Amino acid sequence: MTELIEIKNLHKSFGANHVLRGIDFTVSQGEVVCVIGPSGSGKSTLLRCVNLLEQPEEGQVFVRGEDITDRDCHLDDARKHIGMVFQQFNLFPHLNVLANCTIAQTTVLKRSAAEAEQVARANLDRVGLNDKVTAYPAQLSGGQQQRVAIARALSMDPAVMLFDEPTSALDPELVGDVLTVMRKLALDGMTMLVVTHEMAFAREVADRVVFMDEGVIVEQGPPAEVIGNPSHERTRVFLKRVLDPTHVEPS
Amino acid sequence: MAGSTEPTPAQAPVTTDRPGLIKAVPVRHPGRWVGIAVVVVLAAMFIHLLVTNKAFEWHFVFEAMNQKPVINGFLKGTLLVTALAMIVGVSGGVLFAVMRLSPNPVLSGVAWLFTWFFRSVPRLVLLTTMGALGILFQKGLSFGVPFDWKIMDWLGLSGDLRFATVNANTVFSGLVGGVIGLGLSEAAYMAEIARAGILSVDPGQTEAAQALGMSRGKVMRRVVLPQAMRVIVPPTGNETIAMLKDTSLLIGLPVITELFYQLQSIGSQYYKTFPIMVAATLYYLAATSVLMVGQYFLERRFGRGFGGGPRRAPKPAGVETI
Numbered sequence: 001m002t003e004l005i006e007i008k009n010l011h012k013s014f015g016a017n018h019v020l021r022g023i024d025f026t027v028s029q030g031e032v033v034c035v036i037g038p039s040g041s042g043k044s045t046l047l048r049c050v051n052l053l054e055q056p057e058e059g060q061v062f063v064r065g066e067d068i069t070d071r072d073c074h075l076d077d078a079r080k081h082i083g084m085v086f087q088q089f090n091l092f093p094h095l096n097v098l099a100n101c102t103i104a105q106t107t108v109l110k111r112s113a114a115e116a117e118q119v120a121r122a123n124l125d126r127v128g129l130n131d132k133v134t135a136y137p138a139q140l141s142g143g144q145q146q147r148v149a150i151a152r153a154l155s156m157d158p159a160v161m162l163f164d165e166p167t168s169a170l171d172p173e174l175v176g177d178v179l180t181v182m183r184k185l186a187l188d189g190m191t192m193l194v195v196t197h198e199m200a201f202a203r204e205v206a207d208r209v210v211f212m213d214e215g216v217i218v219e220q221g222p223p224a225e226v227i228g229n230p231s232h233e234r235t236r237v238f239l240k241r242v243l244d245p246t247h248v249e250p251s
Numbered sequence: 252m253a254g255s256t257e258p259t260p261a262q263a264p265v266t267t268d269r270p271g272l273i274k275a276v277p278v279r280h281p282g283r284w285v286g287i288a289v290v291v292v293l294a295a296m297f298i299h300l301l302v303t304n305k306a307f308e309w310h311f312v313f314e315a316m317n318q319k320p321v322i323n324g325f326l327k328g329t330l331l332v333t334a335l336a337m338i339v340g341v342s343g344g345v346l347f348a349v350m351r352l353s354p355n356p357v358l359s360g361v362a363w364l365f366t367w368f369f370r371s372v373p374r375l376v377l378l379t380t381m382g383a384l385g386i387l388f389q390k391g392l393s394f395g396v397p398f399d400w401k402i403m404d405w406l407g408l409s410g411d412l413r414f415a416t417v418n419a420n421t422v423f424s425g426l427v428g429g430v431i432g433l434g435l436s437e438a439a440y441m442a443e444i445a446r447a448g449i450l451s452v453d454p455g456q457t458e459a460a461q462a463l464g465m466s467r468g469k470v471m472r473r474v475v476l477p478q479a480m481r482v483i484v485p486p487t488g489n490e491t492i493a494m495l496k497d498t499s500l501l502i503g504l505p506v507i508t509e510l511f512y513q514l515q516s517i518g519s520q521y522y523k524t525f526p527i528m529v530a531a532t533l534y535y536l537a538a539t540s541v542l543m544v545g546q547y548f549l550e551r552r553f554g555r556g557f558g559g560g561p562r563r564a565p566k567p568a569g570v571e572t573i
Contacts, residue, residue, distance in 0.1 A: 053458050080464030090459035093556045094477045103473060104463035136556040149459075156463060 002029050003062075004160055004191050005050060010059035012045055019045045020056070021215035027160065032192045034202035034223070037212035038238055043195045044087075046212070047164050050193065051082045064159060080108050083153030083161040087168050089145040091137040097124065097148050098133040101155045109156065116155075123151040127181045143174030147181055154185075161185065163194040199242060203227050211235045308526040316530045321513045325534055328509025332429050333495045339434025340494070341487065344441020349471060351446055362442065369439035374432075379503035381423050381432045388419035426508065429501045437494060444486045448479030480553040488546035492539050510534055 005027040012020040019042045027033050035043045048054040049061060052068055052075055060069050068078045092100050101120035105111045111119070124130045127147035137145050146166055153161060163182065167175040179201050186192060186205045196202060202209050202223055209226040211218045213234050219226060230236050241248050301307060315321065351362035369377070395413035396402065403410060421427060452475050460470040499511040507513070511531055518527030 051462055053462065076461075076464045076466050079462055082462070084459075084462040086455060086459060088455055090453075090455040092456065092459070092474055092478075094481075094553075095556065104460075104465060107469050107473060108464040138556060152463070 003027070004029050004031075004064060005193065006062040007046075007050070008060045008062075010046070010049060010056050010061065012042075012049060012054060012056045019215055020049070023059070023215075023217060025210070025217060027191060027193055030189050030191055031207045032186045032190075032205055033194070033208050033210060034206040035193070035195045035210045035212060036197070036199070036202060036226075036238075036242075037218075038241075041212045042215040043212045044164055047162050047193060047195050050162055051079050051084055053084075076108070080104070080156055081159045083156060083158035085146070085149050085153055085161065085163045085166050087165040089137070089142070089149045089169070091145055091149055091152070093137050096134050096136050097129065097140075100137070100148060101152045104152070105155055119157075120151070120155050123154040124148070126154065126184070127151045128177075141174060142170045143177045146170065146178045150178075150181055150185075160191040160193065163192065163196070165195050165197065167196070167198060197242065199227060199239070211238070213238070306525055307529060308523065311521070311523055312526045312530045312533070315514060315517050315527060316533065318513070318517060321510065321517070321530075324508050324513040325510040325538075327426065328429075328501055328506060328512075329495065329498045329534075330538065332426060332433065332498050332501065332509075333491065335430040336433035336437055336498075337487075337491050337494055339430060340437025340441045340490070343434065343438030344443075345445045345476070347438060347442035348445035348449055351442060352449060366439045366442050369436050370443075372436070374436050374497055375500045375503045377436055378429065378432045378500055381428050382504040384423045385419045391416040392419045392422055424504060424506075426506060428504055429498070429506050432504070433494065433497060433501075437490065440490060441487070444490070445479065445483055448481075448483035449475055451482045452478045477553070481550075481557060484546070484549050484553050488542065488549070491546075492542055495538055495542065496535060 003026045005025075007023055007025045010020050010023040010025075011018070021042075023042075023046055025046075035046065037043050045054055049056050050063070052061070056069060060067050062068070063078055063082060066078060067073060068075060092103065095103060098117065098120055101123060102113070102116040105116035105119060106113060109116075121130060121133065124133060127150055129144060129147055129151065132140060132144065132148070137148065140148065150161075150166075166182070167178050170178065175198070179198060182192070182194070182201070183205050194202075194206070204223075206223050208220060209223045210220040211226055211230070211232070211234075218232050218234055219230065225231075226235065227239060230239060347362040347365055350358040351366070353359050353362075372380075393413040393416040395411065395415075399412035403412070422431070449471075456474050456478065457470055460474040465473065498509060501509045502512050507516075514527045514531050514534075518524050
């Protein structure tokens with residue numbers, strides 16, 4: 001397997017807050033990696049450094065062998081191969097569903113309008129929303145909006161998909177629809193880096209689970225090991241709080 | 252109706268007696284009737300004033316409104332200058348707003364300086380000053396290398412380094428000067444309005460567009476500005492209406508192909524000041540009304556996707572849809 005994403009000694013601070021303290025980490029072609037950890041552990045920041053929505057202070061990020069932290073790198077070119085799905089969906093509210101999925105295809109990839117529409121419809125079909133092409137985002141439920149956001153990212157034919165807590169802003173009954181789409185993507189062989197709190201999803205779909213705390217990777221490995229039988233105390237405490245929230249003792 | 256489908260509360264006493272028919276009466280609004288009476292009386296008083304007071308001289312009002320120089324002044328000096336000055340103002344304003352928000356300190360500094368200067372100078376003062384600017388450029392307005400004669404002297408050469416020269420009076424006076432003066436002044440106000448509009452767009456929109464590989468310019472043009480327009484359009488309508496009225500300041504330049512000046516000159520010719528003011532008011536009322544209709548359609552156009560379409564009605568938790 002070839003390394004699709006390679007991160008070396010990554011550091012990121014927001015003011016005095018040292019969020020990432022030296023991350024070394026790789027994602028291989030076709031691998032599904034889930035990043036878990038308590039809030040504030042730096043997992044979203046790590047994800048946002050992969051397409052440089054956050055500029056790291058130190059360290060390098062290689063995507064398909066290209067160092068995107070290099071000042072000479074054509075960042076926009078690199079980003080079009082990296083799909084991203086946000087916690088708050090961030091669909092373009094002034095465009096309908098179809099236009100949301102075609103705007104970057106026509107302006108960035110320079111595809112013709114007809115080709116872009118064909119690709120967009122195929123991807124909307126993939127997420128089960130081919131009947132919503134003319135709707136505006138405000139007319140859709142949260143789960144539908146997130147699936148459109150996934151279709152929008154897929155329409156760029158990305159080499160890797162980043163998911164930043166894709167189900168955290170959804171009503172509980174809508175989470176399943178989005179996770180089903182993501183599971184299908186994983187089965188289709190998409191390389192995925194997912195920041196999530198859905199332990200059941202991580203356990204079932206991930207090839208590897210990464211546990212982060214206080215800006216470092218505490219442990220990583222197959223889900224059965226990290227979630228089923230964690231070797232670090234911090235991982236154990238976190239999993240206990242997440243998996244059994246009603247029995248956490250007040251600290 | 253809705254009341255009949257509601258389940259009986261569990262605790263309500265179950266009786267076989269049915270209440271008798273009630274005599275339903277519409278809710279009374281005595282306050283409204285008092286209000287209507289007051290308004291009707293005031294309106295009647297106003298109409299009485301308009302119809303019976305001889306000082307209005309309605310015949311003269313409409314005749315003055317129908318004069319050729321007046322119509323010409325209204326079309327050119329008022330409507331055309333408003334349209335052109337707003338084009339200069341809106342495009343300049345958006346440009347300066349984008350510059351102001353740029354990470355480049357030179358661009359944002361220039362935008363700040365421009366806004367500071369043109370917001371500080373009153374429009375009448377600005378237009379009057381522009382009319383006098385010709386004194387600075389008596390040999391014409393030239394574009395070229397600054398200090399060119401000094402540089403040529405120092406190099407031991409003769410001649411100048413000027414590439415284009417235009418007559419300063421054609422630029423700074425007349426309708427062109429009016430459009431430039433009012434347009435630049437407007438650009439300063441529009442810059443602040445456009446900046447507020449751009450800042451009102453969720454930063455997540457920029458991130459999503461950047462993550463798709465769109466360049467800074469494309470993000471601004473295709474994603475941020477179309478959404479900012481929703482916030483920009485209503486105050487721009489306001490600015491357009493203000494601009495329509497501020498064209499009456501063109502006399503400072505001086506430009507006389509303009510509605511208010513033309514009407515006033517008729518008024519002073521016939522010693523009829525008041526009817527002339529009525530004529531001017533009617534013109535401005537009519538033009539403003541048309542602009543307000545236009546604003547309504549623009550707002551509808553840019554409000555798409557923001558609750559303009561069918562909304563999902565909020566449903567209280569636990570209520571089954573019938």
